[in-house]
Amino acid sequence: xxxxxxxxxxxxxxxxxxxxxxxxxxxxxxxxxxxxxxxxxxxxxxxxxxxxxxxxxxxxxxxxxxxxxxxxxxxxxxxxxxxxxxxxxxxxxxxxxxxxxxxxxxxxxxxxxxxxxxxxxxxxxxxxxxxxxxxxxxxxxxxxxxxxxxx
Amino acid sequence: xxxxxxxxxxxxxxxxxxxxxxxxxxxxxxxxxxxxxxxxxxxxxxxxxxxxxxxxxxxxxxxxxxxxxxxxxxxxxxxxxxxxxxxxxxxxxxxxxxxxxxxxxxxxxxxxxxxxxxxxxxxxxxxxxxxxxxxxxxxxxxxxxxxxxxx
Numbered sequence: 636x637x638x639x640x641x642x643x644x645x646x647x648x649x650x651x652x653x654x655x656x657x658x659x660x661x662x663x664x665x666x667x668x669x670x671x672x673x674x675x676x677x678x679x680x681x682x683x684x685x686x687x688x689x690x691x692x693x694x695x696x697x698x699x700x701x702x703x704x705x706x707x708x709x710x711x712x713x714x715x716x717x718x719x720x721x722x723x724x725x726x727x728x729x730x731x732x733x734x735x736x737x738x739x740x741x742x743x744x745x746x747x748x749x750x751x752x753x754x755x756x757x758x759x760x761x762x763x764x765x766x767x768x769x770x771x772x773x774x775x776x777x778x779x780x781x782x783x784x785x786x
Numbered sequence: 787x788x789x790x791x792x793x794x795x796x797x798x799x800x801x802x803x804x805x806x807x808x809x810x811x812x813x814x815x816x817x818x819x820x821x822x823x824x825x826x827x828x829x830x831x832x833x834x835x836x837x838x839x840x841x842x843x844x845x846x847x848x849x850x851x852x853x854x855x856x857x858x859x860x861x862x863x864x865x866x867x868x869x870x871x872x873x874x875x876x877x878x879x880x881x882x883x884x885x886x887x888x889x890x891x892x893x894x895x896x897x898x899x900x901x902x903x904x905x906x907x908x909x910x911x912x913x914x915x916x917x918x919x920x921x922x923x924x925x926x927x928x929x930x931x932x933x934x935x936x937x
Contacts, residue, residue, distance in 0.1 A: 636851070646805040653800050698791060
């Protein structure tokens with residue numbers, strides 16, 4: 636436990652968030668997601684077993700600056716039962732967190748078709764796997780920069 | 787770089803601070819200190835090359851809760867040219883930071899004879915070695931706890 640640090644941020648997750656640079660991405664995914672295989676090339680799957688998707692995204696967004704210069708710094712997997720581009724209720728709660736904690740508008744959150752999402756996750760720096768039991772609970776966040784006057 | 791995180795806190799140092807538990811200690815030392823040999827059993831020497839002692843201690847204390855239930859959660863190496871128990875001007879600046887950032891009084895900072903300090907550092911979880919060029923620029927910090935209402 637550290638001062639003013641979200642309790643879900645484990646030592647390994649703190650390290651991973653800090654070693655990411657501008658444009659690197661991190662995925663936060665549900666319990667059914669293909670994490671180990673998509674991360675097989677680098678092995679960085681960090682488990683937050685016991686945590687749900689929204690709490691895990693809250694924790695990540697408490698420290699990670701989003702890439703506000705990118706039109707789509709946040710992506711989520713298109714829900715199979717929702718109209719194209721529309722988030723599920725669970726996804727909408729994360730998008731609320733993106734606006735509230737991450738400081739970017741909902742339009743910065745892009746719905747992606749399942750297999751295109753997988754390909755983007757494959758290029759991410761790490762995958763955080765939660766115990767989220769709702770389907771399509773999968774997000775990607777692109778890191779931005781912190782300039783001196785904001786530190 | 788992360789939001790509201792001191793820029794001297796490297797990925798590795800963030801991980802080390804987070805993995806420490808109640809009563810674990812971390813040393814922050816000057817450029818001449820015997821870091822690698824005292825840490826030989828575990829290998830956790832984290833280098834902040836370019837940083838001075840005061841800035842490095844500021845960074846550590848920004849996240850590390852001190853063990854306020856311990857009468858001496860902070861120790862420093864007794865300066866050879868100072869009266870017993872008296873800090874050097876450099877050490878006094880760190881003790882200021884301990885009070886300002888760490889929130890504990892100066893009496894919580896204990897001067898220790900050189901070789902006794904070495905033995906305590908040998909039991910520490912990690913050593914942060916700075917580029918501090920002034921002599922006796924060596925501190926130890928014992929981690930405390932964060933309770934739910936403070937998180």
